[in-house]
Amino acid sequence: MSISRxxxxxxxxxxxxxxxxxxxFTTPIARSFSSTPASFKKPTIREITPPLARYTDEELAILxxxxxxxxxxxxxxxxxxxxxxxxxxxxxxxxxxxxKLRYLTDLSKMDPVWDFPPxxxxxxxxxxxxxxxxxxxxxxxxxxxxEAGEGELDYKELSKQLGMxxxxxxxxxxxxxxxxxxxxxxxxxxxxxxxxLYVAGNENGMVGIGEGKSSESEDAARMAQKNAIKNxxxxxxxxxxxxxxxxxxxxxxVEMKVMARPQGFGVRCSERIWEVARAAGIKxxxxxxxxxxxxxxxxxxxxxxxxxxxxxETIARGRGIKLADVRSAYFGASA
Amino acid sequence: MSLVNLAHVCxxxxxxxxxxLGTTSIPSTKLHLNLMLALQAQGFLSSVTRGTPNGPDPExxxxxxxxxAQRRIWVGLKYLDNEPVLSEMGLxxxxxxxxxxxxxxxxxxxxxxxCKYVKGAxxxxxxxxxxxxxxxxxxxxxxxxxxGQLLCRAR
Numbered sequence: 001m002s003i004s005r006x007x008x009x010x011x012x013x014x015x016x017x018x019x020x021x022x023x024x025f026t027t028p029i030a031r032s033f034s035s036t037p038a039s040f041k042k043p044t045i046r047e048i049t050p051p052l053a054r055y056t057d058e059e060l061a062i063l064x065x066x067x068x069x070x071x072x073x074x075x076x077x078x079x080x081x082x083x084x085x086x087x088x089x090x091x092x093x094x095x096x097x098x099x100k101l102r103y104l105t106d107l108s109k110m111d112p113v114w115d116f117p118p119x120x121x122x123x124x125x126x127x128x129x130x131x132x133x134x135x136x137x138x139x140x141x142x143x144x145x146x147e148a149g150e151g152e153l154d155y156k157e158l159s160k161q162l163g164m165x166x167x168x169x170x171x172x173x174x175x176x177x178x179x180x181x182x183x184x185x186x187x188x189x190x191x192x193x194x195x196x197l198y199v200a201g202n203e204n205g206m207v208g209i210g211e212g213k214s215s216e217s218e219d220a221a222r223m224a225q226k227n228a229i230k231n232x233x234x235x236x237x238x239x240x241x242x243x244x245x246x247x248x249x250x251x252x253x254v255e256m257k258v259m260a261r262p263q264g265f266g267v268r269c270s271e272r273i274w275e276v277a278r279a280a281g282i283k284x285x286x287x288x289x290x291x292x293x294x295x296x297x298x299x300x301x302x303x304x305x306x307x308x309x310x311x312x313e314t315i316a317r318g319r320g321i322k323l324a325d326v327r328s329a330y331f332g333a334s335a
Numbered sequence: 336m337s338l339v340n341l342a343h344v345c346x347x348x349x350x351x352x353x354x355x356l357g358t359t360s361i362p363s364t365k366l367h368l369n370l371m372l373a374l375q376a377q378g379f380l381s382s383v384t385r386g387t388p389n390g391p392d393p394e395x396x397x398x399x400x401x402x403x404a405q406r407r408i409w410v411g412l413k414y415l416d417n418e419p420v421l422s423e424m425g426l427x428x429x430x431x432x433x434x435x436x437x438x439x440x441x442x443x444x445x446x447x448x449x450c451k452y453v454k455g456a457x458x459x460x461x462x463x464x465x466x467x468x469x470x471x472x473x474x475x476x477x478x479x480x481x482x483g484q485l486l487c488r489a490r
Contacts, residue, residue: 244458245447245457245458245459246457310422310490312459314415314416315420315458315459315490318378318415318418318420319377319420319459320378321377321378323458323459
């Protein structure tokens with residue numbers, strides 16, 4: 001019940017009535033709340049027509065439970081000041097929620113569709129019970145490994161040498177980065193060979209590069225793959241996704257800026273560095289190669305950069321101070 | 336406040352670290368002494384001693400007009416796993432362009448963000464400032480809410 005309601009009525013009523021010159025509040029037009037004797041009251045329309053019952057007895061009983069008699073009396077008296085038509089057309093005030101739904105659902109009533117669970121539909125899928133066709137190939141049967149073919153790695157031998165399971169070896173990310181012809185000039189003449197550069201990594205912090213040289217390109221590739229897998233070393237990553245801080249690395253004529261990047265940035269760099277970063281499992285990185293872009297030297301320089309990172313823990317140990325990673329200290333992120 | 340001499344000191348400490356020297360000496364000035372003490376407080380140096388070109392003083396020797404030309408500051412360098420603790424050191428303010436910064440800009444630098452053509456501090460990097468209250472590391476200066484001239488950075 002708004003407190004401003006009776007006042008507006010007080011102000012509005014004279015316009016409807018005949019006496020326009022008299023101020024609105026000189027005569028009590030609205031019904032006074034006090035127990036003024038009826039003889040003092042001005043005769044109004046409401047008194048002529050008997051007041052309409054606004055609440056049924058049942059409703060009043062409920063209200064009595066909720067309010068004390070004094071409260072209820074004052075409420076009822078307050079509501080009496082409201083026109084009967086207005087009272088019947090009263091609405092609940094919508095809460096000021098800009099994001100609320102644009103419709104009102106009356107949840108007090110049962111919806112014949114939404115309030116009942118859907119009837120169970122019997123699954124009649126003829127394909128579900130159809131037997132699988134019989135094939136010659138049995139997946140569960142063990143097939144011995146065939147001998148390594150041409151240009152293919154002998155995983156069995158490599159597994160023995162490295163002590164790494166064959167399955168793990170096959171799961172590595174191995175990619176050719178460079179292959180070109182090299183020539184050695186001897187007194188017998190030019191000896192031509194193929195040079196090959198491979199990267200291998202488990203995409204989770206282990207990466208290595210390998211070179212191979214042979215008169216046959218396939219042999220060179222095989223050697224390079226083998227060397228790459230053998231040369232795999234663990235590298236440090238910040239939060240398993242980027243490098244520890246920015247670096248500027250120079251080897252020979254290759255100069256590069258390796259920059260740590262925020263989560264979700266991606267790897268933005270040249271193609272061979274991208275391959276190495278993928279093999280190492282680096283997800284957010286930016287690399288700018290500023291001088292020579294010789295493919296082989298770029299890859300070697302990037303590998304050097306990854307391995308020559310200065311870890312915060314090492315710095316703290318060397319300086320005898322405590323470095324706290326805010327991310328892990330306050331937000332519980334794993335470094 | 337000679338930045339030229341400070342540049343020489345920075346280069347000398349880098350070179351000494353590359354050669355894996357245990358101790359080395361630098362010219363004795365108030366600026367150098369205070370900076371070396373700040374470096375030691377940050378854990379970059381193991382010791383800071385006054386001395387002569389022959390070596391650190393075995394006992395306290397007063398600096399006077401007679402021996403002032405022979406005064407040096409001897410510092411002990413630190414290594415961990417055969418890697419120098421102080422591997423990079425260089426000027427920020429140059430003799431031709433000195434850079435002063437207020438606290439807000441220092442905070443930006445300390446957050447590894449570039450500010451006023453100065454590269455932000457990398458993880459584990461210390462930036463030293465010359466203020467009217469002495470030489471401070473950037474984080475100390477921010478804590479005390481004082482700005483100053485950016486002298487050098489060490490890592």
